[in-house]
Amino acid sequence: MSHHQQLMTALNALDRAFAFEEPFPVGGCTNCYGEEGLAELSGPLHLIPDDMVSAAAGEVPSHWDDFPRLYRRLVPRIIRPLVTGRSEVFEELIATRLVEAGWSTWDAPQADALRQVWTAWWRATLHTHPSPVPVKDTLALVTVATDSLRPWLDVWTATRTPAADAHVADLLDDVLFECRINDLRLGFYGEYHATAELVEWLLSEVRDRVADARLDDPDFIRHLQQLIGDQRSDPAL
Template sequence: MTTAQQRLHHALDALGRTARPGPAVDGCGHCYAPEELALLSGPPDLIPDRLLHSVAAKSPDHWVDFPTLYRRLAPRLLRQLTTRTLAVDGPLIAARLVSADWTSWHRAELVRDVLDAWWPATLADPTANAAEVLETVAVVTGTATPWLTTWAGTRTPTAEHHLTRTVDDWLHLARLPDLRLGFYGELPVGPEVAAWIADLPPHLLDADQRYWLHTLYQA
């Protein structure tokens, strides 16, 4: 286990220690049977994955008190999300966390600790989808700037490979300068990302990427 992975493991454990049973969950009786609502009211670790993943994706209007429910489920959801065992896209989880007003939660800093640990662990993992993780953490926090800064400053072969591959996608698929991140495209970052790419060290961009960037700015 790398240092980055260890930091993520410790952050997840700290958040996990906040998980508790909560008040009775009241929600959509069409989508969830009484026994499922009872499970959601009990210990989060005992909720079956199928039910957990369903709740993770449902819109807030399915629940009488969505923020309280999502706060209780967040430790387990973030553990599965960061270990790639959650059958729900990260950007959708990000949208739900924002809807649940996660920054107002008691011990919200523990959620931020997980995000802060997840990003360097992603940049160190050659099998990770760095673009999707960036999209997730940027939407959760409302900004891409600190995550992009960390990425540009992480001078390892794995981080640089993730970077050049993602930049290639953004440039060649003509997603700039109108790039929007998020499951609903709710976070506009096109100008910010374009300026960030332009400031990258030259060795991180190949000739084709420099051409596309030049074309973008000329346009």
């Protein structure tokens, strides 16, 4: 089974895991959505318009009377377009909203189904270049959602494919642009400070997999190493 097929299998399993989420009367900010919008969100999942799902996917929790329940019910409609590159909502915003909805505390079949999607999506991304979603955005979502970067980097290290190597080059171009790496925070609110872990990984485990003149500059290398030391000594940075 290809990695794309594994992702589709995980998405289908996600649909089944959340199929028992029944419609319920959604209450919320009528100034933003109106009674008609709230009625749409209260109806059958497959009948909710795409634009309403997108709006709810990024909305702040305070707009809803029961944000965790609403988000949980919408998850299949939010996640499938997300991982296939068709979502209109920023990946890091969805990651933040999932954490705010407490996805990891949901019933085990639902939380496990989401974990399987994260794993399958990440592996499919590393085996496809270009990927439907830029690798940095995918990495940001799975990192913030799971509050852990290192496991995803370990999978990347172990994936020795041309696609995975090309993604390393793409990531470098992204994080080194305008020195974003100096203070790389993932998540819509910058919840996860990734600088030290990512720099350490780039300078060691995948350094031989990318040709980039910046990584041959001794002054720049010293600068990157200083970033590691700074964050290690003061994680609040």
